[in-house]
Amino acid sequence: TQLLEQSPQFLSIQEGENLTVYCNSSSVFSSLQWYRQEPGEGPVLLVTVVTGGEVKKLKRLTFQFGDARKDSSLHITAAQPGDTGLYLCASDNYGQNFVFGPGTRLSVLP
Amino acid sequence: DAGVTQSPTHLIKTRGQQVTLRCSPKSGHDTVSWYQQALGQGPQFIFQYYEEEERQRGNFPDRFSGHQFPNYSSELNVNALLLGDSALYLCASSTFDRGSRYEQYFGPGTRLTVT
Numbered sequence: 001t002q003l004l005e006q007s008p009q010f011l012s013i014q015e016g017e018n019l020t021v022y023c024n025s026s027s028v029f030s031s032l033q034w035y036r037q038e039p040g041e042g043p044v045l046l047v048t049v050v051t052g053g054e055v056k057k058l059k060r061l062t063f064q065f066g067d068a069r070k071d072s073s074l075h076i077t078a079a080q081p082g083d084t085g086l087y088l089c090a091s092d093n094y095g096q097n098f099v100f101g102p103g104t105r106l107s108v109l110p
Numbered sequence: 111d112a113g114v115t116q117s118p119t120h121l122i123k124t125r126g127q128q129v130t131l132r133c134s135p136k137s138g139h140d141t142v143s144w145y146q147q148a149l150g151q152g153p154q155f156i157f158q159y160y161e162e163e164e165r166q167r168g169n170f171p172d173r174f175s176g177h178q179f180p181n182y183s184s185e186l187n188v189n190a191l192l193l194g195d196s197a198l199y200l201c202a203s204s205t206f207d208r209g210s211r212y213e214q215y216f217g218p219g220t221r222l223t224v225t
Contacts, residue, residue, distance in 0.1 A: 033213075042114070042200050042216030043153070088152050097166045098143065098202075098214065100152035 004089055004101035012107040016078055021104040023072045023089035030092055032072050034063055037086040037103070046074075079108045112137060114203050114217035122223045123191050131186045131220045135203030141165075142184040143214065144176060145200040153200055159184050188222075196224045 005024045013019055023032065031050045035043035047056050049065035049072060056063045060083075062075040076083055084107050090100045115134045123129050135142050141160045145153035155168035159178035178184045182203075188195055198221050204214040 035216075040218070040221075042202075042218050045213060045215065048213060090152075097155045097158060097168060099155065100145075102152045 004091060004099060006087075006089060006101040006104050008104060009102070010105050010107075012109065013079055015080060015108055015110050017108075018075070018077050019079055019106070020073055020075045021087055021106070023074075023101055025070050025091065028069045029065075029072070032065060032069075033090045033092070033098075034072070034074055035088040035090065037088060038084075043086075043088055076106075079106075081108045081110050084108050114201055114215050116199075116201050116217035116220050118220060119218070120221045120223075122225060124225055125191055125193060127191050128187065128189045129191060129222060131188075131199050131201075131222070132183065133186070133201030133203075133217060134183045135201075136215050139203035139205045139215070140182050141204045142178060142182065143202045143204070144184070144186045145202065146170070146195075147198040147200055147219070149197070156186070191224045193224050196222060198222075 007022050031048060033048050034046045036046055037043040047058060047063045049063055052069045053067045054065040060077045064073045086103045086105050088100050088103045090098050093099050114136050117132045133142055143158040144156040146156055147153040156170050156174055157167040157176055158165045162178045173189045175187045198219040200219045201217045202214040
């Protein structure tokens with residue numbers, strides 16, 4: 001079973017700062033999803049990346065998939081308090097089942 | 111268009127009891143997956159149902175079982191509850207349509223507390 005690692009585990013920043021969180025695996029991803037989860041709610045899908053080197057943007061969020069498809073990053077520009085939450089990466093593990101990383105807990109202070 | 115719904119929202123049970131959690135998938139979705147999320151951790155895959163059969167199963171004991179109905183809704187049953195079963199139980203729906211096979215949509219979860 002593919003294992004996903006995420007770093008950092010916790011991140012607390014001031015409003016307006018930029019940040020990057022990472023997702024890594026020892027094996028190649030078939031695809032990678034990023035989710036955001038707020039307390040007491042289920043994860044919400046942000047983006048899916050499939051092709052090595054792929055870059056996708058969602059407003060202030062930029063997602064990058066590594067060329068070797070073994071790592072991914074999420075960069076947030078000018079973070080806002082509404083960005084606070086648990087950021088999870090997940091792989092569909094070649095269609096077997098979705099494997100999630102442990103998450104990065106982000107807190108953006110006003 | 112209703113998204114994924116789960117019931118109940120919260121549940122408190124005693125060790126040794128049995129519990130049933132319910133999930134209705136997003137309209138147009140035919141696949142339901144169940145996850146357990148312990149506090150401070152990422153979701154852990156329990157199993158997935160498609161065409162009323164269990165297709166995949168994670169590393170969970172047989173105390174965890176499920177069912178999918180013809181209308182694609184699903185139930186998760188946990189027998190002989192342990193304190194360690196306390197968690198947020200998430201249901202996710204998806205479709206085997208190849209154009210969207212990577213996308214799964216989560217419900218709000220059921221918070222189970224075992225005392």
